[in-house]
Amino acid sequence: MNDSLDALLAKYGADADRPVYDQPAAFTAFVRGGGNVNLYERLSEQLAAGYDEAQPESLLDIGCGDGLALVPALESAGHVPSRIDLVEPSAALLDAATKQLADVNTEVHAWQQPAQEFFARLGDRHWDRAQATFSLQSVPIHDRVSVLKALREHTDVLTIAEFDVPVQVEGTPEQVQSLVSRYERGIAEYGDDAQLVAQGFLLPVLLGQVDPNVARTNWEQPAASWVDQLTEAGFTEIDVEPLADYWWAPAVLITAA
Incomplete structure (x- = not known):
């Protein structure tokens, strides 16, 4: 090694x-400390601005975690969607997010499962807006385009927060x-x-x-690769804008429709 x-x-x-x-x-200590404080403040501000501008009545949050991005965004936004669906594989994090939304004037539905399983059993439900904040990197590469295609089919606008990581050859x-x-x-x-x-x-x-003997949890990629995969999934209007500097890599906000 x-x-x-x-x-x-x-x-x-x-x-x-x-x-x-x-x-x-x-995980809570990680996301609520260090550079994440500024990162999530900027992210919540941008999400809230999107709610106020688009006025969505339904919102899907893929990989919501404990609500660190979503809840402050809803609290500061002038417009709150009437229905919010939360998808999160961790029972503990999903429960924390759901509890924080108890006082928000909206209908909340929680789904404890990975995005792949959620979309496989979804049916014809549709959302005005969807968001995935540092969560789609946890979808394996071989499943990612199919998840993005499902988001294209079931949502009008998708907002993704991810890191624009450097291009490198793995294992070198x-x-x-x-x-x-x-x-x-x-x-x-x-x-x-x-x-x-x-x-x-x-x-x-x-x-x-x-380490090939340790279970992998994320597959990050440069912002340009996200644009390529979104295009392959059928999105035609894709915008990438800087979100925040960060110790790992610059964070970006990608909006696709």
Whole structure:
């Protein structure tokens, strides 16, 4: 294994067999700390602006997590959709998101399943707007275009927040070194929570990217590749705009119709 990766694992330790999203405390500490504070503030602002401009009556949130992007957006928006559907494979995160929406004046439906399973049993339901905030990267590459095609069929407008990651050849020493150096920058932002965030979330994700014996949880790609896949799925109006700087890679907001 790469020497710099060995050093990172030795410093923080990692349980490679630990399911990433089965540790809500680590994930919560991660998304509510470090550079994520500014990132999610910017994201919620942009989502709220979209609700106010388009005035959707129905909203689908794919991979809503615990509602960190969605709930503040709804609280600050002048317009709230009358129906919101939440899709999230983690029971703990979905429950947290649902509870936060209890006081929002809207009809909420929660679905605990991956996007692939949700769309396979969907039927003819349609939404005015859909969003996926840092969640579609968790859909394996071989399933991604089919999920995007389903979103094209069942929604009018899709908003995606993702990272414009650099183009690299997987498995090369250069790619591993890039991953390790970026993870080190990210972990350093968490102070007293660094050990929790590293062991419970960041390092299991990292190992999934470099160790074939560890379950992989995300398949990121440059913004240009997202545009290519959205085009293949049938979207014709695609806009990419900067969202925020971030330790991992620049965050972008992609709107497709």
